[in-house]
Amino acid sequence: MLRQIHIFYKKERIFTHNYALALGVNELENVLKIITSYMEAPMPGKIFQKPLSNFQVFHQGKGKVYYLMITDQIDSLQYVNKIFNQLVKKFDEIYPNPLEISQENQKREDFLQYLNQLQKDFHSKVAIVGPLHAGKTTLYNMLKVDDTERNIMDFAKSSNFILDNLSFDLWDFQLQDNSSLLWSKFVSGSDLIIIVFDISNYNLKILEKFLNLKRREGNLSKLLILGNKVDLVNKEYLKRIKNDLKIQNYHLISLEVKDSNLEVLNLIRNVLNLKQSLPHNFDPLLNKSKTLEKEGKLVEAVKTYKELIEISNQNQLFSYLKNFENKIFLLNKKIQEGLELKRKVERKKKFAAPQQIKFSKKVKVKNLPGGLDELKSSKKNLTPLPKRSKQKSSKDELEISPEDIKSNLQLIGKRNPMKENIEKSPKELKTENKSIGDPSIILKKMIEDKGSTLSLNLCNLYLSEMEQSLGRPLEYSDIEAAAEVFVKQEQTS
Ligand SMILES: Nc1nc2c(ncn2[C@@H]2O[C@H](COP(=O)(O)OP(=O)(O)OP(=O)(O)O)[C@@H](O)[C@H]2O)c(=O)[nH]1
Ligand SMILES: [Mg+2]
Structure with a gap:
């Protein structure tokens, strides 16, 4: 049966579809090591086969795209060939740009649907075998999808059987003959052989015949043995026949009992190693x-x-x-x-808490858009700007070096919200920069210099939080660090 499909582009895995459990991440890595030379120089149209301990890998490349199919050991190259080529053709057709497969869109939905059809076309086979009147047809009827039945010549019937979204062909033998030569044909190519026998009335020789049939014709098939009609026997009997039977790993069941189908489905799921449902947590x-x-x-x-x-x-x-x-x-x-x-920030110890911001030039403010006229007409006075945005005109102060500037950082976080609406002329901003000034403006400028942006309001908030977490007033290098971290984080997010 088809278990996994992996697609690579330039040796990078770009897509995996899991039908059933097969290779884990580490096992896949090991497989890749083995086939890496094939990936480097693919031979278009040629499918290679590599048996593993439990599975098989089929692989083929086309251009920069490489395909891997993981199947059970029973599947021959001849059998896989057609399906594999269909996959390559379809992917090539849908994805001229292979990297687009990572996008969740209609194309991908169509491709996934196609993969489901591919699994169906693979015709994984489950054959029910066993002595006469053991309950084979009872099991077949329990599992089959109605209205899908077809005759396999005159010796068998086959219907679809769906388990965990996977499709199987389920086969039931029609001839009343434990020794028919057609049994070999019946089981050949099965992914799973289910032997059903009547635990209340069995014949060891006949049972052995069916076990040999499995060994001979289906040595690569998986096996499930059901001792049916357990409702007809008691515990004493079961103890007595235990040694007599000489079969290990058979499961007692009563196919006519309600809900036995769930038990059977679980047994099949386990023996086929299908995907387990996700844990509840x-x-x-x-x-x-x-x-x-x-x-x-x-x-x-x-x-x-x-x-x-x-x-x-x-x-x-x-x-x-x-x-x-x-x-x-x-x-x-x-x-x-x-x-x-x-x-x-912890490294910065030498810091004298600044007391007051000193500006070198007067800051002009623009009217609030629309708002000022409204305010004027209603004869209301504008709230004066905070003191620290005013400037002194002394020449000495214009020449003050950045280290001498003292800004009242305790004001951070308590600003007038109208400040966001204030714009300063480029000339004034430049003058202000020379003299350090408002930490938020400095941060904003630093961030912009690094090719990014952050509103003044957010700069203010950012620094307030930083100051709070440091538990002390900020210094110039803190602002530098803040700008650096912000820009870095923005680039990686
Ligand atoms: N008591 C009991 N009877 C069962 C059980 N399962 C099947 N049977 C009965 O056993 C008989 C044979 O069942 P089938 O399903 O026809 O068996 P089969 O193996 O297909 O038989 P052939 O095709 O004739 O070889 C029927 O009468 C079933 O009703 C069970 O779990 N308990
Ligand atoms: Mg039957």
């Missing part, structure tokens, strides 16, 4: 990590994402894995930058 963990991230509890968020990676690894959830690994990478980066900032 997966979604809550996912929500938790998102909330932690939002709340800024980055270290805890990383821990939760690591737990999710472990679950995704166990379940071979390749798409989740990539996502979570990216998250951890970005969060760790943010944590590092935070630490770096903390270290920087």
Whole structure:
């Protein structure tokens, strides 16, 4: 059966589709090491086959795109060939730009639907075998999808059987003959052989015949043995026949009992090694990590994402894995930058708390758009600007060096909100820069110099928070550090 499809572009994995469990991340890495030379120089149109311990890898390249199909060991190259070529053709057709596969759009939906059809076309086979009257047809009827039945010549019937969104062809033998030569044909190429026998009335020789049939014709097929009609026997009997039967790993069942279908489906799921449903804590963990991230509890968020990676690894959830690994990478980066900032500001010890801002030139303010006229007409007085935005005209003060400038940083966070609407002429801004001045304006300018932007209001807020967390007034180098961290974070987010 078809288990996984991996698609690579320039040797980078760009897509994985998991039909059933097969290769985990590490096993896939090992396979890639083996086939790397094929990827470097692909032979278009040629499919290579590589058996692994439990599975097989079929691989083929076209241009810069490389395809891997993981199947069970039963599937021959001849059998896989047609399906593989269909996959390559379709991908090539839908994605002239292979990297577009990462986008969640209609194209991708269509492609995924096509992959489901491909799995159906693979015709994975489940054959029900066993002695006469064991309950084979009862099982067949229990599992088959109605109205899908077809005759396989005159010796078998086949219907669709769906399990975990995977499609199988389910075969039921029609001849009343334990020794028919057609049994070999019946089981050949099966992914799974289910032997059903009547536990209340069995014949060891006949049972052995069917076990040999499996060994001979289906040595690569998976096997499930059901001892049916357990409702007809008691515990004493079961104890007595245990040694007599000489079969291990058979499952007692009563196919005519209600809900036995769920038990059978679970047994088939296990023996075929299909995908397990996600553990119940997966979604809550996912929500938790998102909330932690939002709340800024980055270290805890990383821990939760690591737990999710472990679950995704166990379940071979390749798409989740990539996502979570990216998250951890970005969060760790943010944590590092935070630490770096903390270290920087802690290093600044020599700081004399500034008392007062001194400006070198008068600041002109523009009217509030529309608002000033309104205010005038209503004869209301404008609130005067805060003192610190006024300037002194003394020549001495114009020549003051930046170190001598004292700004009242305690005012940060208590500004007049109208300040956001104030614009200063470029000339004045330049003069003001020379003399340090308002820390928020300095930060804004520093950020702009580094090719980014942040509103004056947010600069103000940013510095207020910084000051609060430091528990002391800010100094010039703190503002420099703040600008650097902001721009860095913006570039990585
Ligand atoms: N008591 C009991 N009877 C069952 C159970 N499962 C099937 N049977 C009965 O066993 C008989 C044979 O069942 P089938 O499903 O026709 O068996 P089969 O293996 O297909 O038989 P052939 O095709 O004739 O070889 C039927 O009468 C079923 O009703 C079970 O779990 N308990
Ligand atoms: Mg039958």
